[in-house]
Amino acid sequence: MNEKKKGSNFSGQLGFVLAAAGSAVGVGNLWRFPYLAAKDGGGLFLIIYLILVLTFGFTLLTSDIAIGRKTKKSAIYAYTEMNKKFKFLGIxxxxxxxxxxxxxxxxxxxxxxxxxxxxxGEAKAAAADDFFVSFITSPVAPVIYGLLFMFVTTVIIYKGVEGGIERISRxxxxxxxxxxxxxxxxSLTITHKDADGTVRTGLQGLLVYLKPxxxxxxxxxxxxxxLDxxxxxxxxxxxxxxxxxxxxxxxxxxxxxxxxxxxIEIFDTLVAFLAGMMIIPAVFAFTGTEGMSAGPSLMFVSLPKVFQAMGTPGIFVGAVFFLMAIFATLTSCISVLEAIVANIMAIFHADRKKVTLIxxxxxxxATAVIALGYxxxxxxxKLPNGSTGQLLDIMDYISNSFMxxxxxxxxxxLIGWIVGPKWIIDEMESTGDxxxxxxxxxxxxxxxxxIMMFILFLQSTGILGMFIK
Known part of the structure; x- marks a missing residue:
């Protein structure tokens, strides 16, 4: 299973970096990062995040990539090669x-x-209070759009690593x-005056974003x-x-x-920081700190209202923003499906095109079912972390917050105490660098x-919440 078929490799470093960065830069960067920065003390969150990216994130990213290249296998068999007793981890x-x-x-x-x-030209409709809820609770529209997005993702994976994933990422x-x-x-050029005469600017919003x-x-x-x-x-x-x-x-x-x-670290962190600089100043200028609400409502409720308040320029900015969000989500969606297809190809020794079609x-x-979850x-x-969720939230909690x-x-x-860090370090230095x-x-x-992972795991199960007030 070590042999890769022709075309099942990235052409070089640039192709790999852009594809990996494309996977990393997703919808979480565009709405979750700005929301957390606004909620968690602005610059304080940014400083903590940057330190963690250079230490904690660097460690996990290095481990994953080095494991992949050293074993030349996808996750389900890579961990087995490291230690047969850890096959369950690959699964x-x-x-x-x-x-x-x-x-x-x-x-x-x-x-x-x-x-x-x-x-x-329907931008005004998107700013209505009930637009998002009306859309996701429809039994038809969210299914059609979800299926379209899934279809495009499948086509790209069908074309392979270099011809599909790398080409679209480049x-x-x-x-x-x-x-x-x-x-x-x-966003930094925006100036807005409320009905009561209060003037707020994008530059003031930038200060809210950057100042601890x-x-x-x-x-x-x-x-x-x-933990956030x-x-x-x-x-x-x-x-x-x-x-x-x-x-x-x-x-x-x-x-x-x-x-x-x-x-990859630089590209992803730059996009995350720019996403905050893009969203927080604009939302602050038009709504103050009230518009920085959690979850999807930031992207799908707050921002359309901001674009509407901008007048004619807002139509153009909104169009560019959501087109950009499509690109970010698509590159991440591609990477998720590729991880699944690669594992199944290895398990059944099957052809990429056949596995991709299935x-x-x-x-x-599955997309249709989840789209109908509203x-x-x-x-x-009721989820263990105290929140209440629908089908989408349940899947997200199990995968992201628990697993x-x-x-x-x-x-x-496994790496630190069983196979040893040298196992990874040798691969990192295998080119002589x-x-x-x-x-x-x-x-x-x-x-x-x-230790950090153990604490985060306790938080996800709700146990840590009993002690953090």
């Missing part, structure tokens, strides 16, 4: 993208619907970055911010879900992994990351 890792894929195209469909609204990622920069700069807010900071509050930043890293870097192991298995032996990982059909059905299949389930911290915890123990953050990696993988 658990495989099921993370299996669950995520059930709903990711649904979110992509939501974003596509908003893009269509802005490009067809085109989309530079365009995505330019769009984010343009909107971020525009220590108001009401307690040890428990600080720990919560730390840690959980965001899973979204931001696509770690502990088998994706980077799969992508790592497509990297050629002569590629400098250390340099590639640095570039899994595409399976997830077209209408025909509506349920309300990923658990997988990270076990994998850090120096692994510059080797000692950071050793300390993190052996001592810090397992």
């Amino acid at each position: 658990l890792t495989f099921f993370v993208p299996v669950l995520i894929m059930t709903y990711y195209a649904v979110i992509g469909g939501w974003i596509t619907r908003y893009a269509v609204v802005y490009f067809t 085109w989309l990622m530079p365009v995505l970055l330019v769009m984010i920069v343009v909107i971020a700069v525009f 807010d220590l108001t009401g900071l307690t040890p428990g509050r600080f720990l919560q911010i730390l 930043a840690m959980s965001q890293i899973f979204f931001s870097l696509s770690v502990s879900m088998g994706i980077m192991i799969t992508y790592g298995s497509y990297v050629k032996p002569d590629v400098n992994l250390g340099k590639s990982i640095n570039q 899994m595409g059909a399976v997830y077209l059905i 209408s025909i299949f509506y349920v309300e389930v 990923m911290p658990f997988i990270s915890m076990i994998s850090t123990i 120096k692994f510059r953050r080797k000692y950071v990696y050793i300390v993190m993988i052996k001592y810090v990351a397992p």
Whole structure:
């Protein structure tokens, strides 16, 4: 199973970095990162996040990519090769993208619907209070858009690694970055005057975003911010879900992994920071801090109101924003389906095209079911973290909040204490290049990351919440 078929590799370092960055830069960067920054003390969250990216995130990303290239296998068999007793870890890792894929195209469909609204001159409708709820509770529209998004994802995976994933990433990622920069700069130029005469500007919003807010900071509050930043890293870097192991298995032996990982970190963190600079100043200028609400409502409720308040320029900005969001979601969706297809190809020794067609059909059905989770299949389930969720929220909780911290915890123990950090370090230095953050990696993988993951796992189960007030 070590042999890769022709075309099942990235052409080189640039292709790999853009594809990996495309996987990392997803919808979580566009609405979850800005929301957390606004909620968790602005610049305080940014500082903590940056430190964690360079230590904790770097450790998990390095592990996944190095495991993939060294074993030349996707997750389900990569962990088995490291230690046969840890085959279960590969199986658990495989099921993370299996669950995520059930709903990711649904979110992509939501974003596509908003893009269509802005490009067809219906922008005013998107700003209505009930637009988002009316759309997702419809038994038809969200299904159609979700299926369309899933179909496009399947076509790209069908075309393979270099011809599909790399080709689309090489085109989309530079365009995505330019769009984010343009909107971020525009957000800083905004000035808005309320009916009562209060004037707010985008530059004031930038200060809210960048300035560390220590108001009401307690040890428990600080720990919560730390945990929020840690959980965001899973979204931001696509770690502990088998994706980077799969992508790592497509990297050629002569590629400098250390340099590639640095570039992925920089690209992803830059996009996340720019997303905050793009969204927070604009929302602040028009709504103050009230518009920075949690979850999908930031992207699908608050921002359309901001675009509407901008007048004519808002139609253009909204169109560009949601087109950009489509690109970000598509590259992530591609990576999730690729991780599934790669594992199934390995399990059944099957052809890519056949597996892709079968899994595409399976997830077209799953997408339709989850899309109907707010209408025909509506349920309300109390989750262990205290929140109430529908079908989409349930899948998201199991995969992102429960399984990923658990997988990270076990994998850090496996690498740090059983196979040893040298197993990873040897691969990082296999091209003759120096692994510059080797000692950071050793300390993190052996001592810090397992403890951090254990704490995050306790938080996801709701146990930690009993002690953090």
